[in-house]
Amino acid sequence: MVTPNRRKGTSKPRVAILISGRGSNMVALIDAAKVESFPAEIAVVISNRADAAGLALARADGIPALTIESKPFGKDRAAFEAVLQPALEAHGIELICLGGFMRLFTAEFVQRWYGRMLNIHPSLLPSFPGLDPHAQALNAGVKVSGATVHFVTPETDAGPIVMQGVVVVRDNDTRETLSARILTVEHQIYPKALSLLASGKLRLEGAVCRLDSDVSGEDTLISPQLARGAGA
Structure with a gap:
């Protein structure tokens, strides 16, 4: 813990x-x-x-x-x-x-x-660390991106992941539109991650962060969503 x-x-x-x-x-x-x-x-x-x-x-x-x-x-x-x-x-x-x-x-x-310093990065780490992650995501053609709260280590954007939030990447997204949607997610997950750390509900197992309480929510997120009956 x-x-x-x-x-x-x-x-x-x-x-x-x-x-x-x-x-x-x-x-x-x-x-x-x-x-x-x-x-x-x-x-x-x-x-x-x-x-x-x-x-x-x-x-x-x-x-x-x-x-x-x-x-x-x-x-x-x-x-x-x-x-x-x-x-x-x-x-x-x-x-x-x-x-x-x-x-x-x-x-x-x-x-x-270590274990007491958090950072937030606007991508789903370990994908797209470093500078301009929004452009990296768009250039890679990913269908979802998001934000990651992680513990800070000497390696940039490489510490144990505490929490992530996901947004859909749209075909017409620009760096600015994607950044704005991800920022909304950042504002949601950063306080939640700090709350978990401050209340002692996290534990580090090597390079992995675990939660001491169950997490509820949807188990899957699929993007793009096809209309019912479309596709195979």
């Missing part, structure tokens, strides 16, 4: 959301955490860019938001993390959610937070 490191006197694990831009998934997480029964508290938002639009949105919701500019550190990831880690500790952070955070971490930082 993946269990957050709990500070004494706290009832919910404290979460940091790391962003670099608009913070749409950040907003979904903050909104979810406003519900009293949600098992985690959004304690701080940190951006590596001072011009990230999400900072103002977080502050408007009463969430502490700060900037640790990564540009001055250049490619020195460890030096950036040497500033980031104390900021996380100062806010008593136990879990991290990456929301469009455009900065890679060192293996050492990832290992420190």
Whole structure:
């Protein structure tokens, strides 16, 4: 079971959301955490860019938001993390959610937070990792795509998968239309994945994440759906 490191006197694990831009998934997480029964508290938002639009949105919701500019550190990831880690500790952070955070971490930082740091990627991993997954999906001609919440590992978009959401890919889709539909799914699954992690309902078995509770829902999704009587 993946269990957050709990500070004494706290009832919910404290979460940091790391962003670099608009913070749409950040907003979904903050909104979810406003519900009293949600098992985690959004304690701080940190951006590596001072011009990230999400900072103002977080502050408007009463969430502490700060900037640790990564540009001055250049490619020195460890030096950036040497500033980031104390900021996380100062806010008593136990879990991290990456929301469009455009900065890679060192293996050492990832290992420190392994099992406690989530990311969301707009494809059905392990398909289409890395940059421009929407174009990758369209160029491959897949009939479904979606979003994946996964634990962060040193390898890009390769950590144990926590949750996935699926959308149908339409013949007339563009990168923009597919991205918009997938984003709606992202906003649904990211809070649910954080809830599972914060409530201790996940366990890691090597490179695979398992749930400690049964999952209900449809067992199949077929696309394209043919009209009844069509086909073989």
